Amino acid sequence: MRWILAALLPLSLSAAEPSFYRDVQPILQKNCVACHQPAVTSSGLDLTTYDGFRAGGKRGPAFALAIQYVTGQMKPPMPLGGPPLAVADIDVIREWIKSGAKNDTPAESISNEPTVYRQAPVITALRFSPDGKLLAVSGNREILLHHADGSGLVKRLQGKAERILSLTFSADGSMLVAGGGTPARFGELQFWDPAAGKLLRTVQVGSDTVFGATLSPDGKKVTAGCTDNTVHVFETAAGKELYKIGSHENWVLATAWGIDSKRFVSVGRDRAAKLVDADAGQFLENVNQLRGELSAVARHPKKDVIVIGGEDRIPYIYMLDRPRNIKVGEEATLIRKLETQDGAIFALDWSQDGKQIAVAGAGRSVNIYDAESGARIAACSGHSAGIYAVGFSPDGTRLATGGFDGQVRLYSASDCTLQKAMVPVPVQTPAAVGGAQ
């Protein structure tokens, strides 16, 4: 039967052979990438691209392993904590592997055509502009600039990197620095003039995405965390790499600068928060006691005090400096812990007046705390899955969140009233796509 059809309809046979791009990736996208993507680190496996799938996680190449996990031969069964995959879906993946596990992802088209979205992409970064007028949000191969109140899209800043994983504005708002890249291909820093919508400069960094890129308060340097366990430091003016710091033992996922731009802190999967002398390019000391993998750090706006968080679900507030009159004890610099979250922490922000800390991640709600007392002020709910980005508006009245479900939510920061929920990208429905043909 099959060859008869093949003779009559050769195209439909090739369509019947499982394709990574058409058949396998949508299954992974739907069932797996909430936990297996660069922004989530617990398994080290990135299922968002062919290369990530092939490279695998801790246990190495993942094609065959994936079958063992989804069939429950390997424990814990995948998708973790969820219903098993449909038998038909498992068969598709299995057939695709049998037929040679080919990558038929279309070659990257580096055109100036705006990205066309069939569904809302996962949001991995967002940031308000210092004047409070704009909200920059990550998209696929682009940054979306929205009116800060969610009333509309202002500009689309199209770049090369598939992923934008961090966004920071210079203090005067004249520059927007984005960090990201294309997984297993290249890391990239983009320097934008947001008012003109102009890409001033782009710098390629290594062979994988960069994490937690941050501009120093004086605007002169940029730090970028890398999967080769280093922090690369660039000067903003010409985008030149100054040096890299190799004191981490695993991926570096976030960075934050000290008030005077002379020091920065980096955190990562090796569980350490490391303080670096940014002028000398030298590691100074570990800030924290090692507990779980760290994925986020934010600094108090006016003091050298940071909040860090990650796998162990507890936000820790540390001073960068050991008080001189206190003996060096292991926790001499720990100021306070906030309450344990109900999921791993992926993102943190500290309001500009220093009074509030927002904590976001795999938990049910994004929580806002009083930074002085540590008391919870409000819990912002309504998300369907992990939150990877959180930011206070400069006046501290509003909190923006974004994550797996592709929606930006704007809450009142005093009581978490939801003011607006929106998909930041234009999404084309299949009907509209068909109609356009």
Ligand code: HEC
């Ligand atoms: C709710 C989160 C979650 C979902 C959804 C999920 N996984 Fe996992 N996965 C994990 C975690 C956590 C681990 C690490 C488990 C361990 O090492 O004990 C893991 C480990 C794995 C590993 C082993 C990686 C290695 O090298 O150690 C494979 C393969 C895998 N998952 C495949 C899948 C596939 C395929 C799907 C979708 C059908 C999926 N997972 C969905 C959380 C998840």
